[in-house]
Amino acid sequence: MNQAPNLVNTLSSELTDTLRDAIITGEIAQGSKLSETKLAKQMDVSRGPLREAIRRLEGMNLIHHIPQQGARVVKLHMNFVLQIYEAREALESKAVALAAVNMSSQDIDELHRLIDAQAKHLKETSGASIPAESDYAFHQALIQGSKNDVIEHALLQEIYGLIKMFRYQNEAARTSSTNSLIEHRQIVYAIEQRDAVLAETTMRRHIVHARDRIEQRFHREHISSAAKENKPFN
Amino acid sequence: MNQAPNLVNTLSSELTDTLRDAIITGEIAQGSKLSETKLAKQMDVSRGPLREAIRRLEGMNLIHHIPQQGARVVKLHMNFVLQIYEAREALESKAVALAAVNMSSQDIDELHRLIDAQAKHLKETSGASIPAESDYAFHQALIQGSKNDVIEHALLQEIYGLIKMFRYQNEAARTSSTNSLIEHRQIVYAIEQRDAVLAETTMRRHIVHARDRIEQRFHREHISSAAKENKPFN
DNA sequence: TAAGCCCTTAATGTTGACATTTTCAGTCTT
DNA sequence: AAGACTGAAAATGTCAACATTAAGGGCTTA
Known part of the structure; x- marks a missing residue:
């Protein structure tokens, strides 16, 4: 009894959408840093799913990530x-x-x-x-x-x-x-x-x-x- | 004293490269499932960095991931x-x-x-x-x-x-x-x-x-x- | 025999804590 | 005063355990 194409949203995918929209609308400014700890507290989730969301947004070209330094929103030159x-x-x-x-x-x-x-x-x-x-x-x-x-x-x-x-x-x-x-x-x-x-x-x-x-x-x-x-x- | 463009490989990026090569060479077969628990034991790492690597490979189109079901290597029809x-x-x-x-x-x-x-x-x-x-x-x-x-x-x-x-x-x-x-x-x-x-x-x-x-x-x-x-x- | 249900098992999703690195303010030296 | 050094604080990277969901085997029943 399944078949239904899983409307079940995993937390990490919800975070992806939320962050994606926040970046697109400019709510999170271009070039600004995405601090994992701050965002995690702010959205009341742990850092694990948040990191996954950031990886996905990286693949969408919306975020630029530098190892050991963190992630920043891209700048639209x-x-x-x-x-x-x-x-x-x-x-x-x-x-x-x-x-x-x-x-x-x-x-x-x-x-x-x-x-x-x-x-x-x-x-x-x-x-x-x-x-x-x-x-x-x-x-x-x-x-x-x-x-x-x-x-x-x-x-x-x-x-x-x-x-x-x-x-x-x-x-x-x-x-x-x-x-x-x-x-x-x-x-x-x-x-x-x-x-x-x-x-x-x-x-x-x-x-x-x-x-x-x-x-x-x-x-x-x-x-x-x-x-x-x-x-x-x- | 840095400037050097960080040859420091984070574990998660090493895993990405390793898995990427294993998929490209066919060492991990097309369509086969990437079990996080098995891979983690096998490569002697925890599941955290492994999951990140899988997300990245997902962005590279090498892996298809279905929520709550896991990741599979793509099939080259x-x-x-x-x-x-x-x-x-x-x-x-x-x-x-x-x-x-x-x-x-x-x-x-x-x-x-x-x-x-x-x-x-x-x-x-x-x-x-x-x-x-x-x-x-x-x-x-x-x-x-x-x-x-x-x-x-x-x-x-x-x-x-x-x-x-x-x-x-x-x-x-x-x-x-x-x-x-x-x-x-x-x-x-x-x-x-x-x-x-x-x-x-x-x-x-x-x-x-x-x-x-x-x-x-x-x-x-x-x-x-x-x-x-x-x-x-x- | 085949279909359906239940329960055990194992896998994925999530969390909080620990380890290591970076950052930055303050101090000291020239 | 400018620059380099030191150490504390905070951030990212990593890990192990817990929670929840899917998968598989065995049983019952038609």
Whole structure:
């Protein structure tokens, strides 16, 4: 009598989620040290599960750990953010190319539902930006549509945590309105046509656009500053 | 009086390396369970550091862990291997495109040294295959030449462990002789010309070739077997 | 004989204490 | 006053024991 896919949350996995969210939202600041003893007291758990959570977050690129010195939250330098988007470009463009081949028609229907929800939201709020959660849901559906576990793991576990962190802590980095929706439609259209090359190209452009907006915004805000590469982004 | 970048190996990191090698070589078989209690006794350590090592290997995709049930070594199905190579294709082709822009001339000199060593080896052994270590060194130099930490991490921590595991446990999957060397030369040439597009295209072809050889070999060896996708590779 | 239940056993999850290393403040020396 | 040394305090690394959950064998029963 089991079968049920274990909703049982182990303490260590709960801690992972809690810390992950705290890092993404900036509740735990970039570059700040994660003291095991302090956190353990503060959250009223022992250090064992906490250490495991930290190891996992290390694997998610959210934390940098130095032996015998402890763990720190990563800092989102401009260069680092651009590197994140380069990795995302490589992986997610490949993901949609595979999705164009591997998605079922039910999977594609789901894409339409997600896009329609975005369109409805834009209409109702008359042109504001797409909610972050809705955008993630769309991209996640695409990524899972690739049916490639390795790419899915790399994107969802290693890349998207960083992207969420960056977007959450940078007001202006939220996905921009109608342009994104148009690009989303183009991607779904390409997948519907089972056109892997078109899907890949369109997604690549979608991400490069996002990357370019970030770069331009940074240059606008730090025009006269030297050594801009090593300055923290916000 | 320190500065020295800490050669001090913590026990948990030593365990990580030991287990990693044991998994890659097949000393610990694919799909077999990693019992914490048994391993701890066997290696004469406590379970704490061992658990951390297992978490890290989990992040490297070498181990699959199910809460309350334990950890198992991954199985290299054909489909999984092909997925690994698809992820590698996406990431490493982007890596060399970036390397063509970002590598210093000293970095490129190093590439030449690595290739010359391969050529020398082929000459001396008259056409045998390039040693695995030499091939890894070359690809690692390229990847690090991208100067992109995210891509580097994804490839070196998540992908290459699996590739080494696959190659080590499949005699015939070793890199094949002179063709590879030619392709290596072409990649270095493209980087020297600072031609990102050419470098990317050449690397993509290099990896697709490897992937195709794997697929063909599998089909040759399992012609009449149904459900070949879910059969373990070796 | 096969299916289901119970109980024993063993494994994973968690905790608190101990060991070792790092950090840092205070002192001393030049 | 600047720098190096010393020692106390705190942090990370490690260990062994406890708690809880899953796994396996034997029994009963249909």
